[in-house]
Amino acid sequence: MGAKTWMLVYSKGNPVEILMGSPALDRDATIALAKRLFVSERLEPLGDGDLSSTCPADDVLVVGCFPGLTVVAAKEFGIDYPSRLPAKFLEAMPGHGVYLHAMHSVVDWFAYAVWADGKLQRSLSLSPDSGVLEDIGERQSFEAPYWDGEHPAVDSEEDAADYPFVFHPLDMGEAALLSLFGYQLEGMIDPTHLQPESIPLMRFKRRKSWWRFGWRGK
Template sequence: MGAKTALLAFTQGDLRPVLLGTGAADRVKAEHLVREIHPGYAVTPIEDGVLGDWCYPPDDVTYVAMLPGAELLCDRRLILDRPSELPEELLRAGAGRRIIVHGMHSVSDWLCFAVWEDGVLVRSLSLSPDGGIVENIGEPYDFERPYWAGGHPVGSTLTGSPYPLPFHPLELGEDALRALFGFILEGRREPDDVDPFDVPVHGFRVEDPTGEEQAAREAQFVAWMEAAGPPRTVRWGSVQGQ
């Protein structure tokens, strides 16, 4: 499994029929939404694309699908380890509508998703094998219940030790993606699934003009590299006892 997502949607109802009937593109409204979400940032239009390619865009890049009665943003800044801490300005932007967040990263087997109904958080889950269950708020959705009931065991890790969670986050992540957004990125598609490669998105480069955000991100990466230590090398002869 290698899927990654960083998705946030504001919608009046189920996203699936909206994404199936995408409608006409509106770059002006998309740019207005990006500027509302990131006030004070430098916003520059870039080449458009399709949702299937840009569910997890690079740093400083946002893609937007403008839909009838809904907006869908692909933006790594909007996804948090604790989804319940979604900034107030995003809650205001989605006021009166359903707000859905989905984040997934295949390198760390991390998953989060959350849903607000009329401004009230009804479900938030964030977990990974290294961090455990970081957040688990509200009643599980029906698509989750088989996972919590032990219906999707993982088995042992490469080291032979048991997997530290009762299920694989990315497997649940795909089911959450289908249930909440109407499509999947990996696995067998169902007849009524949306094809994310049929959904157009508008692209924007969105940068902190002060450079502080970029510097903090680089410093965090350096700290992570230092904590990881130098790369280890193993000589084949030493492995064979020669």
């Protein structure tokens, strides 16, 4: 299946520290936030998921509110240009840093962005087919070894000449997960790192609400 994500994380502190502290899921707050962010939809509860699966289908929403941190995974966050994230998501939780992480193994695409105090600090989006779609702001420290060629995407110089990057986007995507949130989905997993299956998230079926105004049956 490969690694896939499309999620936002809101955090009042260091997300790694908060998640490593095994925070308790606040189900009432989770339901309230889901309804507020997706007010035009009917949300029907599904069985719980967890942080290892933040790539829900188009008709599914995944949300978890914890003390100081919230995770929201939805189709709206799998976007080529993270800097264009709709304002309603950026403004949903004042006083929180906002992090977007998205990757899709089928097309080897990875994107992430970080906002602080409502201002974009970093946005990167790239794939072999499309090249660099967005590269805004100062590179984060976890990026450096990849841009410096320390994790080559291919083994031979001949293959390297045909590959557009000196690293594989999904490898950087995993590094971003580890640096920003303390866990990985694939690759060499360190058992001392956060196990994403330990962080429960609520899942909802998304259905459009149909309202008819100004109509009366005859």
